[in-house]
Amino acid sequence: MTEDEATWRRNRRLLMLLVLAAMLVVSACAGTDRLGLESVVSDDIPQNSLNPAGPEARQIDDLWWLVFWIATAVFVVVEAALIYMVVRFRQRKGEDRQVKQVHGNTKLEIIWTILPAVLLTVIAIPTVATLLDLRSAPDPSDNALQIEVIGHQWWWEFSYPEYGFTTANELHIPAGRQVYLTMTSADVIHSFWVPQLAGKRDLVPGRETNLKIEADEPGLFLGQCAEFCGLAHADMRLRVFASTEAEFETWALAQAQPANLPAAGPAADGWETFSAVCASCHTIDGTSAGARLAPNLTHFASRTTFGSATFANEEQHLRQWLADPSSLKPMRPELNDLEVGRVLGMPKLGLTEDQIDGLIALLETLE
Amino acid sequence: MSIDTLAQEHPGPHDVSHIRKVAMWVFLGSEVLFFGSLITTFLLYRTRIGDGPGAAEIFDIPFTSVSSFILLMSSLTMVMAHHSASRKDWRQMRVWLVATAMLGIVFLSGQVFEFTEFVEEGLTVSTSPFGSSFFVLTGVHGAHVAVGVLLLLATALMSFTGRLRDGEGMNVEIIGLYWHFVDVVWIVIFTVVYLMQV
Amino acid sequence: MLMATMTPTLEAPPAARRGVWGWLTTTDHKKIGILYGSSASVFFVVGGIEALLIRVQLATPNGEFLSADAYNQMFTMHATTMVFLVIMPAAAAFTNYFLPLLIGARDVAFPRLNALSYWVFLFGGLFLTVSFFLGGAPDGGWFGYAPLSTQVPEVVRMDYWALGLIIIGLASLLASVNFITTIFTMRAPGMTLMRMPVFAWMSLVVNFLLLFSLPIITVGLIQVFLDRNIGTLFFDAANGGDPILWQHLFWLFGHPEVYVLILPAMGIVSEVLPTFARKPLFGRSFVIFSGIAIGFMGFGVWAHHMFTSGLGPVAESAFALTTMFIAVPTGVKIFNWLGTIWGGSLRLNTSMLFSLGFIAMFVIGGLSGVTHAAAPADWQQHDTYYVVAHFHYVLVGGAIFGLISGLYYWWPKITGKLLDERLGKWHFWLMMIGFNLTFAPMHILGLNGMPRRTYRYPEGLGFEFWNAIATIGSFLIGVSMLVLFWNFYRTRRRGEIAGPDPWDGRTLEWSISSPPPEHNFDQIPVVEREDDFWHRKYRTAEDGTAIAIEPPPNMEFERDEDIHLPSPSFYPVLAAAGMFLVVMGLVYVPWGLIAVGAGAVTTLWGLFGWSMEPITREEH
Amino acid sequence: MSDTAHAHPTPRDYWLIALILAVITGAEVSVTYIDALDSVVAPLLITMSAAKFAIVVGYFMHLKYEQRIYRNLFLMGIIAAPILFGTVLLTFGVLIGD
């Protein structure tokens, strides 16, 4: 053996150890929550599915950890065995050894067929139990809040039938109370996902799907459309505000109010533009604008974000949005066909600065 | 029973007829899944007729029964062609081949006629999912029949001009397998699509 | 001794067998294998560059390297390329080249059909790839969920996708008919099915999977194409169609497909481990039967890709269970491989390292698969980077590692030269490290809530760090591949001569020269047992150790007299070119119909010429 | 089975088989017109078309007389298809009624 090869052999063993260590670290990181290593990965991670904030998400989390630990055990056993054997049975330098020709061992083979089957049964039972529980209709005693969700390219429409209003992109729910979503889609398949509150569920055109979500405590939870739905799929985000029952009630009653159009001033000019340009797609309740092809703007100013929870609801962003929406968020308005209801984004409408000023003034009044 | 007996040992690597037959049966196994998918689509959509006509309104069962019968009988002529070929009676084989092709053409004409009728009565591929799945299923089947007709006529012609002398019997057998299979698919389609209207 | 009546073709190939024309018209399974392999390598570079572009875009939050539009094309084409134009043809390359050698045959059952398969595949791949230059590549994801894939008929991208996959599928289907027939009818005398090498067995299973799953997706693709182009309503929910039907048709194919991708690699590992452990495969029949079991069970789990689509709790539970239990036969393989190396004398060369790496990495991917199978847990994981991590561990750590192991193993047989071991080891370790750096972090990203197929992510969600690591890792994989290519180049000129049996092999391909003669075997071998070639070299002593037979057996055989080799034929490539015109024209209906017509005529011309052409030129 | 491999039917047999097929087809069409059979018409039709299927495959395609390998190859598809597609239709609620 040459000098090179000798060094190589030493390095190889080192590398092997490094890789193993890396793999262990990585798998441990995935489980930081339980390992007390939150600081490595899960600080400030608002969409962390391993940080459940409600009973549905927690049930899934429990199942996940069971499966995770079983998988980890199998992983450790197999990798350890593999490395042990490679080290122990490797052909050493200059060695040319013939070995015993073993063709198999039926007993062993039966054992390692049955053992995994047993482990899998341990996983299977809670899997099915959790599944049936989470997929069951809500218990009437839970007095679940009903909300209807419609997915659009690339925004969310939320309706509260009990209160009779519709809003977009920001969902408000009462903390501590179950919420039952009834969902469908207006165009392609989307998927509603707020990791801290529940698993995801697809919104399929022509079908109705349901999802139970619940937040233990008031707070803000981030979510995102999880099914690829075209150009702006990445920017189809959503926010869930959980608040106390009383705060929620106040909010909902306010949302159910129609808008009060300003009589004069820039906002009134804004309304003029709006009814001429924007009303073919948007709704402002209580006005003549009633099209449902785009987000309902009745209480737009009460939202913290726009563009499907992607941009802060601030003037500078709004200005850019109105001037050229596609410069903020990739969309395909050139393919819109309002006749058949195909809307692939908000078009650049060629508004003047003045018109934009007016519109912003109008939007700001829509508390 | 071991795997080997299941698959049965082959007669030897040079039996070309055997090799081709294995290939044809393998291919037909695949075709089962192909038509299976189309039929499944139809079963899913057969009641989704939208504003268009449904099965009961447009199907003309007596007409389709006759054309189905014709396709069924083409299997008889086909097997007769094979029989003649195995007796090396090439003349008779050609007669049966052409007869089979003719029956196939009659069937296809029936299908074309049926399609035009349906279109006139307001069922097209874009009327309803029922229309889409009906036309695509029966259309794809029709395309299979058409390919079969071409194969039959080409074989008859080549046999007539004296080419392909040696392989003839075998070719007829392989084409026959294909032809019968297409017939068998129609047996299922006729029942599932036409007769079983819920 | 050479017989005087020997056909001259075997001694001096006619002009038609050399040069470009020789490659275009070849019907030799070995040359076709090389064509498949070279094409797959080129497409691997294409798919890999697409992957690197993805990684550059995601290296930082709010990346601006690619537009959303470019990004969507990138991941769609990356996956489509890697799955259909890299792994499948790479596996087909090995199957083409080695299946006949492993079962002691002179060729496949239908040599010209084999050539047709290759050319149709190649034209299909080109067809998909040129879309980049003709208005944009497919951008609907590699499983093209309807109605997104049928949504905007004006934009032809998904037409390229649907038609491209239809003809690539056709190529595969023809190949699978060919291979299955070959295995059932062309084995050497005494080569019973149970004596067949495991790689041949896995090919058999793979080709059955393709045979039964390709027609299903073909129907789905036809429906997508028709929905887009003639107004059928298969997936149009507003008019009563149901998008979920597409998901069933796709995954009924798609899941068996993932086993199509992994089983050839498993077959390779089952050849490599025994050779370099100097022991027979542990529990050979168990390994074979578990392969068959995986094949069967693979058809019963498709809906685990649809856990969030709304199948209903009963179906979801049922598919969760079937999915989990597919881990049992897979586990059998893993454990039997461990059994194979136990007590062996392991020669840790590059090929062996990749096989061992396969086991180590595939287990990780398989186990994350099991965590998906727990359906409620999958509701969190689905469509996140956790899934991306899962499938790259099985696809790259599994399929690619296995195929590369096969490449190092069989390269000397194909070229007659050994690859350089030192470079090989650099390749292995760089790839191992790069691979884990790239894909291990994706587990964390996914669980932390990063959805897949997103061209950008905002700051503050905690995705920055691991994405940067993943990008670094991906370039390391790229570098490792450069080492491999350098190795190819260097050993072409300076490589050590391999000789017929460089690894002390066990199977028939090592009994003939490297590279093998055009007719493969001078005499068709008569097989007496499994690993027949090994048993010609060794006997086992009382205590079970192997003892070389002295003197070594004579491997020179008298050449058979009537060797019939298929003549080269121009018709397969002609027919395939016609199909290219047909699909190209279909994208641009109505004026494209001219191309459709021209293509159809060309194809028919090819097929007609084919059927008139004698299979073997009569030369004696 | 190879001993029966060449005992193919005679043309007379073929005509007879065709006659049987014709009769079954007639029966199929007829039962759809008999209102009294409405409740059993589906199983009846399925049975009859399965019989036709088997007859054509068995006699015209000679599967009954040939080597087992052909039959096994074909059977795989024939068995797989109803199971797979039946499951698909079940998840849509098609087979059990919505």
Ligand code: HEA
């Ligand atoms: C080579 C390809 C390959 C292979 C072999 C596998 C193997 C498996 N896959 Fe994977 N899978 C893919 C490729 C593959 N997959 C791809 C490409 C996707 C995504 C497609 C897309 O969405 O784009 C996917 C997605 C995917 C999903 C859907 C995820 C989602 O989208 O939400 C699921 C769900 O169940 C799944 C499960 C499994 C399982 C259970 C296995 C099993 O076969 C694994 C079995 C192996 C082991 C378990 C390890 C060895 C076993 C032992 C050591 C025995 C002991 C083990 C235990 C007791 C647990 N896979």
Ligand code: HEA
């Ligand atoms: C089939 C096999 C396969 C293979 C081999 C790979 C290989 C790789 N994949 Fe792929 N991938 C898929 C199948 C595969 N992938 C699938 C099915 C999807 C899902 C798509 C979808 O959602 O529709 C996917 C999606 C996917 C994504 C997610 C995209 C998204 O959801 O938005 C990412 C992100 O990082 C990724 C990365 C990579 C990388 C870095 C590699 C690397 O391993 C690539 C390594 C190769 C090279 C690097 C090229 C070779 C070398 C050279 C060209 C030399 C030059 C090198 C340098 C200049 C450095 N892949």
Ligand code: CUA
């Ligand atoms: Cu909506 Cu992604």
Ligand SMILES: [Cu+2]
């Ligand atoms: Cu799968």
